[in-house]
Amino acid sequence: xxxxxxxxxxxxxxxxxxxxxxxxxxxxxxxxxxxxxxxxxxxxxxxxxxxxxxxxxxxxxxxxxxxxxxxxxxxxxxxxxxxxxxxxxxxxxxxxxxxxxxxxxxxxxxxxxxxxxxxxxxxxxxxxxxxxxxxxxxxxxxxxxxxxxxxxxxxxxxxxxxxxxxxxxxxxxxxxxxxxxxxxxxxxxxxxxxxxxxxxxxxxxxxxxxxxxxxxxxxxxxxxxxxxxxxxxxxxxxxxxxxxxxxxxxxxxxxxxxxxxxxxxxxxxxxxxxxxxxxxxxx
Numbered sequence: 001x002x003x004x005x006x007x008x009x010x011x012x013x014x015x016x017x018x019x020x021x022x023x024x025x026x027x028x029x030x031x032x033x034x035x036x037x038x039x040x041x042x043x044x045x046x047x048x049x050x051x052x053x054x055x056x057x058x059x060x061x062x063x064x065x066x067x068x069x070x071x072x073x074x075x076x077x078x079x080x081x082x083x084x085x086x087x088x089x090x091x092x093x094x095x096x097x098x099x100x101x102x103x104x105x106x107x108x109x110x111x112x113x114x115x116x117x118x119x120x121x122x123x124x125x126x127x128x129x130x131x132x133x134x135x136x137x138x139x140x141x142x143x144x145x146x147x148x149x150x151x152x153x154x155x156x157x158x159x160x161x162x163x164x165x166x167x168x169x170x171x172x173x174x175x176x177x178x179x180x181x182x183x184x185x186x187x188x189x190x191x192x193x194x195x196x197x198x199x200x201x202x203x204x205x206x207x208x209x210x211x212x213x214x215x216x217x218x219x220x221x222x223x224x225x226x227x228x229x230x231x232x233x234x235x236x237x238x239x240x241x242x243x244x245x246x247x248x249x250x251x252x253x254x255x256x257x258x259x260x261x262x263x264x265x266x267x268x269x270x271x272x273x274x275x276x277x278x279x280x281x282x283x
Contacts, residue, residue: 005033005128005199006107008098011115012040012088015049017246018115022050025113026057026077030125034075034107036098039084047084054080064097068104075105090216091195103206110205114196116246118147123241127199130187130238138234139200139225141193142241143184152177154245156184157237158192160222190237193228195221197243204228212272219265223272 007025011018025035039047054061062074064083083097095112102110109128113119123142131137144155154177193200195211198221208227211220229235 004107005031005109005111005124006036006098006102006105007033007111007113007124008036008038008095008102009113009115010038010040010091010094010098011042011046011050012094013042013046014115015046015053018046018050019053021113021115021117021119022053024117024119024121025124026059027121028077028119028124029121031077031128032075033077033111033124035077035080036101037080037082038094038098039082040088040090040094041085064101068101070105089213091218092211092215092220093213096210096213099205099210103202107202109199110202111199112195112197113243114245116147117197118244119197120242120244123243124199126241127238130236131199131201136231136233137201137236138204138228138230139193139198140236140238141190141198142243143180143237143239144194144197144245145180145242146177147244147246149177150244151180153180153184154247155194156239157188157190158194158222158225160191160226184239186239188237188239189233190235192222192225193235193237195224196245200228204230214268214272215265217265219269223269226273 009018009021009025022035022037025033037050051061058078060079062070062079062081064081070081081101083101085094085097088094089096099110109131111124127140127142130140141155143153146152146154205228208224212223215223225235
C-alpha cells in the first residue's frame with residue numbers, strides 16, 4: 001500500500017502557493033502516498049523557502065539525481081522526492097520526470113496536483129476508491145472550484161466536439177464559473193480530465209506515453225486524455241469531490257501572454273487531434 005500512489009507537484013518561482021498546496025496534501029487521510037516535487041528550474045530563493053518549510057515540518061527530502069529506483073521503505077508519506085529540471089520546460093515536459101519516477105518505482109497510480117491547488121483531506125482517498133472499485137477508469141478528476149470564490153465551479157468536465165476550430169473552451173459549463181448545486185453530483189463521463197487535478201492509472205500512462213513536450217502551457221491535458229482514453233467510460237469526473245484552484249496563478253494577470261498561449265496551443269492541439277477540415281480552416 002505504501003506505493004499505491006505518487007503525487008506529482010510541479011512548481012516554478014513560487015513558494016507561497018506551493019507551500020499551501022503541500023500543506024493540504026500532507027493532511028490527506030486514509031492513504032499512503034509519496035510526494036514527488038518537481039522544480040521547473042526555479043530561482044533558489046523559492047526552492048530554499050520550500051525546503052525550509054519541509055524540514056521544519058519533519059519531512060525528509062531525497063534529491064533525485066539520475067537514480068531511478070529507491071528501496072521500498074523510503075516510500076512513506078513523510079518523504080519527499082525532489083527533482084530539478086535543467087530549465088523551465090512548461091507543463092508538458094515539466095511533469096514528465098515526475099511521471100517517469102512513478103513508473104520506474106512501480107506506483108499503481110499517479111496524481112498530478114498543480115501547485116496552485118488546495119486539496120481537502122479526503123479528496124484523493126475518495127477518488128482512489130472510485131478507481132479501485134472500477135478498474136475501467138483510466139483517469140479521474142474532481143470538481144474544481146475557485147479558491148477565491150469557493151462556491152463557484154471552475155471546471156466540472158470537458159466536451160470535445162467534432163469542430164475544434166469553433167470551440168472557445170472545452171469545459172461543459174460557463175468559462176467564468178457558476179454556482180454549485182445539488183444537481184452537480186455523482187460520477188460522470190468526460191472527454192478529458194483536468195490535468196491540474198487528476199489521477200491516472202500508471203500502467204495506462206506507461207502504455208500511451210508521457211505528456212507531449214510540444215505543449216508548454218495549456219491543452220497538454222486534453223491531448224494526453226485522448227491517449228489515456230480506453231472506451232467511453234474510462235475518463236471520469238467525480239462531482240462529489242472538490243478541489244480548490246487559484247486560477248491562472250502561474251501566468252498571473254499578463255493577459256497578453258494568456259491570449260498568446262491560448263491561441264498557440266489550441267492551434268497545436270488541432271494539429272495533433274483535429275480532422276482535416278479543422279486543420280485547413282484554422283491554419
